[in-house]
Amino acid sequence: MFEILRKSLKTGIVTERYPQTPPQISPLARGRPEIDFGNWKDARPAAAVCPTGAIAYSDQGGERATTFDLGKCIFCGLCAEADPAIRVTNRCELAATRKTALQFSATYKLLPDGSHERLLSAPSPAPSSRVPRSPDPAVENLGRKIRRRATDIFGRSLHIREVDAGSCNGCEIEIVGLTGPVYDIERFGIHFVASPRHADMLLVTGPVTRNMELALRKTYDAMPAPRLVVAVGACGCSGGIFGTNYATRGGVDQVLPVDVYIPGCPPNPHALLHGILLAMGRRRLSLIPQSDNLII
Numbered sequence: 001m002f003e004i005l006r007k008s009l010k011t012g013i014v015t016e017r018y019p020q021t022p023p024q025i026s027p028l029a030r031g032r033p034e035i036d037f038g039n040w041k042d043a044r045p046a047a048a049v050c051p052t053g054a055i056a057y058s059d060q061g062g063e064r065a066t067t068f069d070l071g072k073c074i075f076c077g078l079c080a081e082a083d084p085a086i087r088v089t090n091r092c093e094l095a096a097t098r099k100t101a102l103q104f105s106a107t108y109k110l111l112p113d114g115s116h117e118r119l120l121s122a123p124s125p126a127p128s129s130r131v132p133r134s135p136d137p138a139v140e141n142l143g144r145k146i147r148r149r150a151t152d153i154f155g156r157s158l159h160i161r162e163v164d165a166g167s168c169n170g171c172e173i174e175i176v177g178l179t180g181p182v183y184d185i186e187r188f189g190i191h192f193v194a195s196p197r198h199a200d201m202l203l204v205t206g207p208v209t210r211n212m213e214l215a216l217r218k219t220y221d222a223m224p225a226p227r228l229v230v231a232v233g234a235c236g237c238s239g240g241i242f243g244t245n246y247a248t249r250g251g252v253d254q255v256l257p258v259d260v261y262i263p264g265c266p267p268n269p270h271a272l273l274h275g276i277l278l279a280m281g282r283r284r285l286s287l288i289p290q291s292d293n294l295i296i
């Protein structure tokens, strides 16, 4: 026993101070790809190699509309190998409360050889991402009150039920990392629980296989309100590499209302913590840069 104590004292505290301090991420880690939209000359090579359709384009009337969907991206880096205007970064704090906040679009003038000329419109969340304003201010006020109440409730402590709705278990390995001494999610008062009856948050991984759809719905129904749903990883956000097919539904929001999306394949523990804290209201803003930056 004294030997264990001596070892522990020698090791010291290993727990990270995130989010008080920035995440310590290896420069070799694969995170969000960044596209230099201002100098992007041709979307075709990257779109051709992208296995999930995260980078796409359409040509019409002498213009090319390009889109980048972070929710579909599996951080494989193939686009960066095919296109010098794209580089893979190690940025991981990417969670967002709206799926459309992960989608970016830019328009270019098209050249006869199929490449781009100049940027016609700066990258911005795709048109479909513009959230329509509620015509009724009373509804907006009610929504704000409910959100404040939910933050008051969840801001102090949170119980999470995790459901694997068909993942490869990559996300589960990262989630397990949250409970170790390095990330130690319990320092926030956050605990994983076995029963949905005790849970405030449903953490869902996988593209939601049709075999798991009913189980997922039943788990959600068994949770007491108010409840939060967090979609984890590219599969949870959009179906990822599987998309939508005979066996999968193509993302958690096809089955349940989602409060926070955490991109990544898999998202590392920092990314998961960022998303969970964002859902709890402790981190109010996603760190995704807005359209004033040409490199997104």
Ligand code: SF4
Pocket: 033, 049, 050, 051, 052, 053, 054, 055, 072, 073, 074, 075, 076, 077, 078, 079, 080
């Ligand atoms: S890193 Fe993302 S955008 Fe690039 S090729 Fe892979 S999935 Fe597509």
